[in-house]
Each structure stands twice: as structure tokens, then as C-alpha cells.
Amino acid sequence: MAFLLGLSLLLTAFSSIVTAAELDSKVAWQKISAGALVIDVRTAEEFAQGHLPDSINIPYQQINQAFKQQNIAKDRSVVVYCRSGNRSGIADKMLESAGFTNVYNGGGYQTLMMAKD
Template sequence: MLKRILLSLCCLFSGVGLANQRAPEAWQWLEQGAVLIDVRTLEEFQQGHLEGATLIPYQQIVAGAQQLGLKEDQAVVVYCRSGRRSGIAQQLLEQAGFSKVHNGGGLQEMQLAQP
């Protein structure tokens, strides 16, 4: 947690937003086997989503992750439209005991950073 706070402060003071780093890191997690979850609405998901993503609206994220059979130590990447809802989903999962959750940010951000 302290490391994340320090990284955020460094990015803030250097003029580089954390958003510029979260999507590339998300792709690293995915390359290592993380589960990809889109936390937007069904309508947004139907309009376009990342290949391999599972839809679980952020309000249902904990129950949905449990229904998927995800283990608390399974690596998970969440994304939405802007990163706000995925941030909430990350917090909810972490509060529920999931220890490896990464907020990939927004769909467009993820698409632009895709290797």
C-alpha cells in the first residue's frame, strides 16, 4: 500500500498521471494469467469490450467474482469506461479479501496500451 501511495505521489509531482501507467501494467498482469473483468453495464459491454473480458457490473463484482469461482489469490484486472467504476470494483474486491486486483482504467486506455 505504501509503495502504491509513493508511486502515485511521484507520478503526481513529475507531471505523469497514474492513468498513463495502469493500462500497460494491466496488460502485464494479463500476460501472466490474470482474469479480465469489464465492470461496465451490459449495454456498454455490448457496444464493445476487450477480447476475453467477462462482464460483471461493478455493483455486483464480489458476488460475480465468487460465482466465477475466482480464488482470493487469483490475479484480476478490472476496467470500465474511465477507471472510476473499476476503482470502486477494485476496492470492493480487496475489502472482500481478494489480494491481487489491478485497476486497468478505461476501455480506450486499455486499447491504446494493448501490446
């Protein structure tokens, strides 16, 4: 029982490390500079208030359907972002579950803007 509890704590700590690493703004900007498709998964109203240059607005609830309709390649480099990283994290997982292999959670809009060169 103690072993399972220890393993559970270890896995929780590891998943937090992976999440923190994924939210590295510098990595997101490197991917964007290399040609990644940039998707803002916030609402249309949030997008209208400000967004990253050349980003496309697809609310996270619609992302799988939109990618399928637009016939986006499963190996296309994609950076998703939102206000804080939560909705983009959901979108990231949704796309990965649909077979997309090169999706990166860029985190929050303000954080990305502050990290821009």
C-alpha cells in the same frame, strides 16, 4: 493543527500517486498477458459496444456476489476496467475489502485499447 493539515495533504498527494500508478495500462497488459482474469465492470450495453478480448462482463455493483458464486480464488490475478477507471476503482476496492489480494485497476477501456501492443 498545522501538522495534521500537512499530514492530510501529504496523504492525499500520496493516494493520488498510487491511483495514477495503478492506472498504468502497460502494467495491466502485462498482467493480462500473464493470465490475469479480465473483468469489464461496465453495463451490459457498454460491454456490447466493445470490450477487451476474453474479458468477462460483471457490472461493478455485482462483482462481489459474482466472484463468490463463481468461487474465484482470493489470490487469483484479476484486472478490472471500465470506461474511465472510476467504476473499476470501486470494484477494485470492493474486491480488496472482500479479501482478494491480487486485483489491479486497469483504468479505462479506450486507454487500454490504445496501449495494446
